[in-house]
Amino acid sequence: MKIYFRILAFAKPYSRFVPPYAILAVLAVVFGLVNFSLLIPLLTVLFNEAAEQPQLVKPEPALTIDYLTDLFNYKFYSIRQEEGPLGALRYVCLIIVVSVFFSNVFKYLSQRVMTSMRTYVVRNLRRALFEKISTLHVGYFNNQRKGDLLSSLSNDVNEIENSVVSSVQVVFREPLMLIGYMVVLFMISAKLTLFTLLVLPISGSVIAFISRKLRRDAKKGQSLLGNILSVMEETISGNRIVKAFNAQAYVQKKFNNENEHYRRVLSSVWNKRELASPVSEFLGICVVVGVLLYGGQLILENQSDLQAAEFITFIAVYSQVLVPAKNISNAMTNIQRGIASGERILLIIDQPNIIEEIPNAVPYPAFKTGIEYRNVGFSYGSDKVLDNVSFTVPKGHVIALVGQSGSGKSTLADLLPRFYDVVEGQILMDGIDIRDMKIEDLRSHMGIVTQESILFNDTIFNNIAFNKTDATEEEVITAAKIANAHEFIMQSPEGYQTMIGDRGSRLSGGQRQRLNIARAILKNPPILILDEATSALDTESEKLVQEALTNLMRNRTSIVIAHRLSTIQHADEILVMQQGKIMERGTHEELLHTSGHYAKLSQMQLTP
Numbered sequence: 001m002k003i004y005f006r007i008l009a010f011a012k013p014y015s016r017f018v019p020p021y022a023i024l025a026v027l028a029v030v031f032g033l034v035n036f037s038l039l040i041p042l043l044t045v046l047f048n049e050a051a052e053q054p055q056l057v058k059p060e061p062a063l064t065i066d067y068l069t070d071l072f073n074y075k076f077y078s079i080r081q082e083e084g085p086l087g088a089l090r091y092v093c094l095i096i097v098v099s100v101f102f103s104n105v106f107k108y109l110s111q112r113v114m115t116s117m118r119t120y121v122v123r124n125l126r127r128a129l130f131e132k133i134s135t136l137h138v139g140y141f142n143n144q145r146k147g148d149l150l151s152s153l154s155n156d157v158n159e160i161e162n163s164v165v166s167s168v169q170v171v172f173r174e175p176l177m178l179i180g181y182m183v184v185l186f187m188i189s190a191k192l193t194l195f196t197l198l199v200l201p202i203s204g205s206v207i208a209f210i211s212r213k214l215r216r217d218a219k220k221g222q223s224l225l226g227n228i229l230s231v232m233e234e235t236i237s238g239n240r241i242v243k244a245f246n247a248q249a250y251v252q253k254k255f256n257n258e259n260e261h262y263r264r265v266l267s268s269v270w271n272k273r274e275l276a277s278p279v280s281e282f283l284g285i286c287v288v289v290g291v292l293l294y295g296g297q298l299i300l301e302n303q304s305d306l307q308a309a310e311f312i313t314f315i316a317v318y319s320q321v322l323v324p325a326k327n328i329s330n331a332m333t334n335i336q337r338g339i340a341s342g343e344r345i346l347l348i349i350d351q352p353n354i355i356e357e358i359p360n361a362v363p364y365p366a367f368k369t370g371i372e373y374r375n376v377g378f379s380y381g382s383d384k385v386l387d388n389v390s391f392t393v394p395k396g397h398v399i400a401l402v403g404q405s406g407s408g409k410s411t412l413a414d415l416l417p418r419f420y421d422v423v424e425g426q427i428l429m430d431g432i433d434i435r436d437m438k439i440e441d442l443r444s445h446m447g448i449v450t451q452e453s454i455l456f457n458d459t460i461f462n463n464i465a466f467n468k469t470d471a472t473e474e475e476v477i478t479a480a481k482i483a484n485a486h487e488f489i490m491q492s493p494e495g496y497q498t499m500i501g502d503r504g505s506r507l508s509g510g511q512r513q514r515l516n517i518a519r520a521i522l523k524n525p526p527i528l529i530l531d532e533a534t535s536a537l538d539t540e541s542e543k544l545v546q547e548a549l550t551n552l553m554r555n556r557t558s559i560v561i562a563h564r565l566s567t568i569q570h571a572d573e574i575l576v577m578q579q580g581k582i583m584e585r586g587t588h589e590e591l592l593h594t595s596g597h598y599a600k601l602s603q604m605q606l607t608p
Contacts, residue, residue, distance in 0.1 A: 003342045004335060007164050010124040017117040024110035025173045031103035033180045034095070114169045122161045129153060129345055137355040138419040139380075147230025152348060155225055156341035163338030167331035174324035174331075181321045188314045192295050196287055196318065221269055221340075224262040231255045269337065291318060355418050357439050364441040367526040368430045370394040371416070371557065377424030378411055385411050387580045388425070391573075395526075398558045400568035402598065403577030409561045412577075413529045416559065417443050447520035449549070451532040453512035455504035460489055461496040463504075464518045471522060483518035483548040485511070510545055517548045528558040565602050574598065 011017060080088035133149060185193040235242060235251050242251055295311055371393040378386040386408045393399045401409040414420055415427055418439060427434050434442055455463050464479060465471035476496065480486040488511055492498040504512040520528065530549060546567060553560075562568045569588045576584035576591070576598045584596045591598040 003339045003346060004164060006346060007121065007125065007160060007338075007342050008168065010121045010128065011117050017113055017120075021110050021113040021117070021169075021172070024106045024113065025169075025176060028103050028106035028110055029173070029176045029180050031099045031106065032177065033184060034099040034103075110173070111169065117168065118161065122157060125160065125345065126153065126157050128349055129157070132349050132351065136351060136353055138414070139354065140351065145227075145230040147227060147232070148344075149348070150229050151225050152341075152345050156345050159341040160338045160345070163334040164342065167335050167338075170327050170331035174327045177324040178321060178328070181317055181324070184317050185314060185321070188310055188317070189295075192291060192314060195294055196291055196321075221262060221265040224258065224265055227258045228255070228262055231258055288315070288319060291315065355421060355439070358436060361438040362432060362436050364429070364432070364437045364445070367395065367445050367557070370397075370430070371527070371559075372428040372431075373412070373415075373425070374428060375425035376412075376415065376422050376427060378408075378415065378420065379423050385580050389580070389582055390425075391575060391582065391585070393557055393559060394572075395557050396555060397572040398553060398560060398568075398570070400560045400562060400571035400574045401577055402562060402565065402568070402574060402601065403583075407577035408580040409577050410531055413531055413559055413561060416527075416529060417446050417448070445525055446527045446529060447523050447525035447552075448529045449513070449516050449520055449531070449552075453504060453509070453516050455500060455507075455512055455515060457499070457502045459494075459497050459499055460492065460515065463500065463515055464496075464522055466519055468522060475522060476518075479518045479522040480515075482521050482551045483514045484544045485514040485518050485548070488514075513545050514548055517545065517552055521552055526556060528553055528556050528560075530558060530560045530562075532561050532563060565598075565605055 075091065079091045083090075129152060133153075182193065185196075231251070231254055235255070242248060292315065295314065373389055373391050376386055376389045377384070389408070389412065391399070401412060403409055411420070415422055416434070418434060421435060429437070429442075429445075456466070461473075461476055464476050473496070477486060480489055480496075489496055489498075498506075500506050500515075504515065507515070530553075549567075560568055560571065565588075568574060571588070573585060574588060574591055575582050576596070578597065584591055584594065584598055586594070592602060593599075
């Protein structure tokens with residue numbers, strides 16, 4: 001139940017919900033019990049049983065159950081004596097109506113409190129999950145499927161809402177009702193009540209067995225749903241490739257296999273879930289029958305002092321015991337499904353963030369002198385990607401990184417904004433280890449433009465002004481003009497307020513990249529990281545984007561990763577990477593004269 005209580009912890013502060021709910025739930029239970037407590041006098045009147053007339057003495061006021069009982073009896077017998085059995089019947093019926101009214105009023109009010117708590121927990125849980133996902137280090141997402149994360153944000157949270165949180169009212173209210181009914185039963189006949197308690201554990205053990213099976217299947221089902229969402233997300237994202245390779249039947253078969261597997265597991269979950277209710281009901285009725293046989297035998301053989309009205313009341317009250325008992329068993333069954341989802345969510349929330357800010361991080365208000373990579377080493381698991389890399393980037397200089405795929409270029413760039421942390425060595429800015437800086441300060445000095453254009457399903461204006469909520473229209477337009485984007489923006493249907501679709505799908509590759517550059521220009525960072533920003537573009541788009549990049553890099557410190565050597569000829573220094581090491585370094589002219597790897601690459605790109 002540890003996971004259950006951790007989920008409920010998202011309802012803090014409890015003072016908003018627990019005290020009012022407890023008071024309202026207790027009042028609802030008390031007024032509900034009054035109804036059944038009145039069955040004995042009601043049946044006595046109806047059966048016209050002879051009852052010993054007590055001495056009519058009005059009890060002294062006191063905050064006790066005995067006082068309320070004595071007061072009822074005083075009124076009941078007074079009315080019976082003055083108005084006869086019919087008057088007593090009217091009196092009892094009136095009190096039953098009043099008690100039922102207040103019982104339902106308090107039940108409704110308690111439900112309103114619980115509804116507020118339910119929505120509050122779900123909101124906080126979903127917020128905590130999204131905040132965790134948005135702050136996790138980049139490497140975490142390389143090992144996770146998007147489908148699993150989307151399933152946790154949507155289906156797992158909904159499952160918790162429908163099972164764990166919605167069962168809270170049952171877990172808190174039904175035990176109160178159960179205790180109340182048991183108190184009434186003991187007051188009527190302790191002997192019969194003890195008999196019922198001997199057989200109740202049997203049904204409890206059966207329900208517990210079903211719940212354990214359900215939890216295992218539910219956990220498997222949530223994982224399979226993540227598979228389905230992953231296939232859907234990949235098919236939507238790669239729709240063009242699917243059609244280009246005529247792979248519709250292939251992806252449909254893959255989806256259908258996952259979907260059928262999920263259907264079988266879900267069917268098993270629902271079968272076990274639905275089994276809990278009839279099993280508990282059947283076992284409960286068996287207990288009632290046992291009570292009828294045992295209690296009836298005691299009365300028929302004159303071994304009990306119970307009157308007929310009391311025995312019928314006992315059976316009626318005990319039948320109501322089955323209702324909260326059944327609700328509790330159903331709630332425990334449902335909770336198991338929610339706990340399976342809770343485990344998946346808490347696994348993400350508890351995920352340690354490898355990129356952490358130290359407690360006494362140094363503020364970093366301004367970039368002054370330069371960047372230094374000092375004996376940097378890095379590994380992805382056991383695979384060493386960088387080995388003893390050292391170089392400096394003076395302020396205002398452009399450093400270019402070239403080399404074959406997998407040589408470590410992008411990893412070098414990713415280490416600077418701390419998407420990953422170095423395993424060996426240091427990265428210094430103005431002589432300060434970047435791990436000692438405030439992460440927000442560090443990244444605020446950097447603008448990043450990657451090969452993949454990262455845009456959002458929003459307007460052109462909002463994509464350029466991303467996270468710069470105070471940006472004016474004039475500033476956005478100026479950034480767009482510098483990025484050679486203003487012309488095509490003005491030709492769009494609604495100008496800067498044009499929606500660009502999911503990931504900028506309504507724009508061409510060159511247009512998307514120029515919006516990325518405009519976004520970086522508006523941020524106006526002193527440091528730029530350009531990761532193959534023109535490699536996926538056609539010649540005309542590349543020219544426009546390259547002009548935009550030149551404007552962007554002016555008077556800025558830049559680290560440029562490029563496959564096309566023509567785009568980095570004017571870099572202050574070019575580093576040639578190979579197998580995680582710097583094999584050559586120098587200017588474009590210097591490296592051409594060395595007849596090394598860079599010269600060969602340049603010759604290959606120049607040869608038609």
